[in-house]
Amino acid sequence: MAPHFISNHQARKRFCLLLLCLFTWVQSIAQITRIEPPFWYSDMNHADVQIMFYGKNIAQNEVSATNLIIKNVQKTENPNYLFVTIDTKNVAPGTFVFTFKNGKKSFTQNYTLKARKKDSALRKGFDSSDMVYLIMSDRFANGNPKNDSSPNLIEKADRANKDGRHGGDIEGMIQHLDYIKELGATAVWPTPLCEDNDERGSYHTYGQSDVYKIDERFGTNEEYLKLSAELHKRGMKLIKDYVTNHWGYKHWMMDDLPTYDWINQFPGFKQTNYRMTTQFDTNASAIDTKNCMDGWFVKSMPDLNQTNPLVLNYLIQNAIWWIEYADLDGFRVDTYSYADKKGIAAWTQAIMEEYPHFNIVGEAWLYSSAQIAYWQKDSKIAAIQNYNTHLPSVMDFMLQGILAEGVLNENKGEWNKGMVRIYNSLSSDFLYPNINNILIFAENHDTNRLNQFYPEFEKYRLTMMLLATLRGIPQLYYGSEIGMAGDKGQGDGDIRRDFPGGWPGDSQNAFTKAGRTPNQQKYFDLTAQLFNWRKDKNVIHTGKTTHYIPENNVYVYFRHNDQESVMVIINNSNEKQTLSMDRFQENLKKYTTGTDVLTLKSIPLNQSLTLEPLSGSILELK
Structure with missing residues (x-):
């Protein structure tokens, strides 16, 4: 019996040792919990790729790679991050192995370089031949009610709350692409679709918590790729709403920042003064300029510090990754003029060097042609300060402001009222380096609804005639084409109403001709007639x-x-x-x-x- 007892004891000892080894191995593997970018592409202009490895004390490891040149390994004050720069120039697609070693312990991690799409670098972005259809993603159409809420995300669907999540999603957009095309639109701009895990108000998705992942309540990364593919099948384009200035305070990094200065801290929170004029005003004080650029947009949106090279490179790579991954045709950049001036220019330049024919339109919400034109690439105004944004397109808030202020209600033809205000606006076109590459619009998801300040069909008609024939790229806000209104004075939820027929069980379906009222059909027919006519009119696009x-x-x-x-x-x-x-x-x-x-x-x-x-x-x- 004794030998048998010793044998069992030895077996148990060996088993425990095996479990300990297995536990130690699992612990070492679990050190890496995130890799960003999750993969990259070969044959890119941006060949030096800085991979962020994140995990418990990952920086304690020495790192090597098989068949890859590691150009730099950067550690920060936070040992849970390791930034490894590899050279992918002339490296064929494939899977490569990183080895992480800490003393006698080591583990490996695979990383993939994928092949680019054919002629990817030569992709042509949206331009003045397009009409852009802006969708408030949560409020357009609910194609998959099963994803309205997610156990992994805090805020649940509540359609009864005008400021809650209503369930609009990517599948809803896909199901109604033919409707959008029938309207004469050739490009679709959905508001941001990446994850936003705020407790409330997350439906607008401008406070993102993961910039490599589509929010589960909108769908999946694969569904986003499907949206892109379905648009391209129809000869249409996809514009991604990109945010460089800030993230949401629920972003996964906020609990464990790579560096203290990853975000702008004063220390902690300080709200921006919103005075964008400080970014070019030669008389501005340094403190006002800093508070505009570095202050947080709101308390729940930490302001990213683009002067930190790690942050800037992270944003550049994330943007390029999405273009390549989702086959994008353009960016609309939120709060463009709030970011660090040099940083945002470098971000833009890097993207345009990778994709020379791509298009990016930046939001510079200013009501002066000179101040808006400052932000367009090769602006002679900005050149006075030796500055160039490299930004191809800007938004014509000057025209939008004149329309929203009620120019079509000024019917007496006075010296400084009525149509002369639009005439005066266009008389400043010489300030823009590329007047055909500006976005023109009467409203968007942040402004009062066009049909709210002009409830008369005749004035809607005049507005659409202007947008269809003036220089630039026209943008239409979803629902205007059926007469939808909304009062910003009643809150943002009111200007972001659900499109009728987008939800199962809706009493009316305005996506179909049979479901529209005669008045809605009148709006739709006019819009479709104008913008379908415009599609092949070079004289309007570039004349x-x-x-x-x-x-x-x-x-x-x-x-x-x-x-x-x-x-x-x-x-x-x-x-x-x-x-x-x-x-x-x-x-x-x-x-x-x-x-x-x-x-x-x-x-x-x-x-x-x-x-x-x-x-x-x-x-x-x-």
């Missing part, structure tokens, strides 16, 4: 603008090139007006008739026109 000083609140302008000419007439008067053609001969020249785009009627150009109150015409000249 020159010649405009005439408004008289009696009638604004006339021409879009023209060597092949075509279009005459636009906007009568913003409450009274009938008679328009003599004599004044416009420098543009009419040889043309004798014009075909009205909306009525298809032939209009003689050798006699005066009678204009109905609050009416307009778009004439293709013959």
Whole structure:
């Protein structure tokens, strides 16, 4: 019996030793809990890839790699991070092995380089030939009610709460792409879709908690890829709403920052003064400039410090990764002018060097053409300060502000009111380095609804005629095309209402012609007619603008090139007006008739026109 007892004891001892070894091995493997970027691509201009390894005391390890050159290993004051830069130049796609060694203990970690899509670097971004359809992602359509809430995320669906999550998702967008295309849109801009784990208000998703992962309540990364593919099948484009200025305070790093200065701290929280003029004002004080740039947008959105090279490179790589991974056609960058000036310019330049024909439009919410134009690439205004954003496109808040202030309600044609305000706005076009590459719009997800401040169909019609024919890239906000309204005074939830028919059980489905009311159909038909006409009109996309000083609140302008000419007439008067053609001969020249785009009627150009109150015409000249 004794030998048998010794044998069992030895077996138990060996088993315990094996368990201890296994436990130690598992512990060492578990050191790495995150790798970002999760993979990369070969044959990239951004060939030096800085991989962030995160895990308990990961920095205590020495790291090596098989068949890869490690150019730099950077540790920070936080031992849970290790930033490893590898050289991927001329490295073929494949899976590579990193070895982490701490004394006698070691473990390995695979990392993959994938092949790029053919001609990926030459992708063509959105441009003035496009019409952009802006979707509030949570409020458009609920294609999969099963993902409305997630056990992994705090805020649950509550459609009864106008500021809660309602369940709109990626599948809902995919199901209605044909509707969007029918409307004449050629590009889709959904508000951010990456994870936002705030306890409340997370539906807008501008306070992201994981910038490599689609929020589970919107879908999955794979569904986002499907959205991109389905758009491309239809000849349409996908614009990602990107946030460089801040994250959400529930971002996974916030509990364990890589460095103290990963975010701007004062120490801790200080709110921005929102005075973006400090970024170019030669008279601005240093403290005001710093507080604008480094202050937090709101308390729940920690401000990222783009002066930290690790942060800047993280943001550059994340942006490039998404373009390559999801086959994107553009970025709209939130709060562009709040980020560190040098940092955001370097971020933009790096992306445009990787994708020279890509497009990025930045939000610089300013109501001055000069101040907006400062932020566009190669601005002569910014050059005075030896600054260049490298940003291809900016948003025309000047035009949007004039429309939102009620210019179409100024019907008497006074010296400084009515159409002359739009004329004056366009007279500053010389300030923009590329006037065709600016985003023009009447509203978005942060402003009052167009149909709220102009409830009359006639004024919606005039607004759409302007957006369809002015220089730049027109953007439409979801639901406007069926007359949806919303009062920002009632809170953001009111300007972000659910699209009728987007939810199972909705009493009305405005996605279908049969489901629309006659009034909704009137809005839809006008919008679709204008923007489908615009699709192949090079004269509108890139033609020159010649405009005439408004008289009696009638604004006339021409879009023209060597092949075509279009005459636009906007009568913003409450009274009938008679328009003599004599004044416009420098543009009419040889043309004798014009075909009205909306009525298809032939209009003689050798006699005066009678204009109905609050009416307009778009004439293709013959």
